[in-house]
Amino acid sequence: MPVAQRLEHVALELFATQGFDETTVDELAAAGGVGRRTFFRYFPTKLDVVLGELDEGLAGLVLALGEQPGDDPVAAARAAFLAVNRYADVELPALRRRLGLIEDVPELAARATVRYRDWESALAADAARRWDVDAASLRAQVFGRVVVAAMRAVFSAWHARPEADADALGALVDEAFDALARGFS
């Protein structure tokens, strides 16, 4: 088992039992059988142990967006998100733990939103392309941010339903995109 993965696993364990703030980096490093200094070589921040793979999806999202045809950004974004968020049943418990931590450790929530900035930009750029407008235009910018916000709501809602499975996640994604497509009035 590679060091990074071991550290990540051990860390989520400790966070779950002791709480995030109550667990120091020294403990994490010790539990992972590595020096404190080495810990920071694998994760720039204590926060990033939790968020680590969440944004590995960015590359995937950009790729998936690129593959979508048509001139409707909503449809493209919907398809891309559905494609990217295909989780195997085995992965769901870990996903739940992560979401739980992000949800109720404010610092983590904050850090997560910073990570999402790239997603917002990517979505805005894609929408601008399909609409044939400037990527800096308000409409494109609003679109990018709004889609990410909706996805955060989806994950939050999914996490709140204790026994929702992967299909439920897809259904929520669809529902959210329906709202974005049709508007709220």
Place this chain on the structure above:
Amino acid sequence: MPVAQRLEHVALELFATQGFDETTVDELAAAGGVGRRTFFRYFPTKLDVVLGELDEGLAGLVLALGEQPGDDPVAAARAAFLAVNRYADVELPALRRRLGLIEDVPELAARATVRYRDWESALAADAARRWDVDAASLRAQVFGRVVVAAMRAVFSAWHARPEADADALGALVDEAFDALARGFS
């Protein structure tokens, strides 16, 4: 001039000239003529010197939302935001400086989004009331987050236009809410 206000003023000055990260709390305290310990009695965090009054608007927003009639949450939110964000010309430069800092100091952006959680909740609750659905329903939750996301895009866009005035801000708000009302497809 009260201590808090003086500290805030001096801090924005120093942040503008030296940068946020390059300015230590000791400098802020010294520049404000108080002890380091006292600084932390007025602001829980260095970050909060910048964000301070940004979320004083929450109470105002909730109030304004309450005053809006009708069963369309978009219209209500639009009116509430327009009512809350009435800035006098004198306030604009300070607003610009704040927005600039929030925009390009990631830590500040992160902290700001945490503050916005309450706004999201308030908007979701209001929408749920007008639609007569559960406040925890996906539609209401998505609405709350999406509106705040759109407003962030508006402020960002406004900040990006160097000579936009208070009226321009209102116009951007309208444009964003139009998009939310009609949908993106």
Place this chain on the structure above:
DNA sequence: CTGGCGGGTGGCACCGAGTGCCGCTTAGCG
């Protein structure tokens, strides 16, 4: 076999944010 080379490691010292504790001043009041 030996001596150099390079990457991963981790100890050490340091910085800055944030906190608890406590002694000091000062204003208000009996």
Place this chain on the structure above:
DNA sequence: CGCTAAGCGGCACTCGGTGCCACCCGCCAG
């Protein structure tokens, strides 16, 4: 005049994060 209470701020401490450097170990050249 003395007592009290509140604001102030120094001091010491914790913890996250960083720069520096010595060390270990596998590798290759001589």
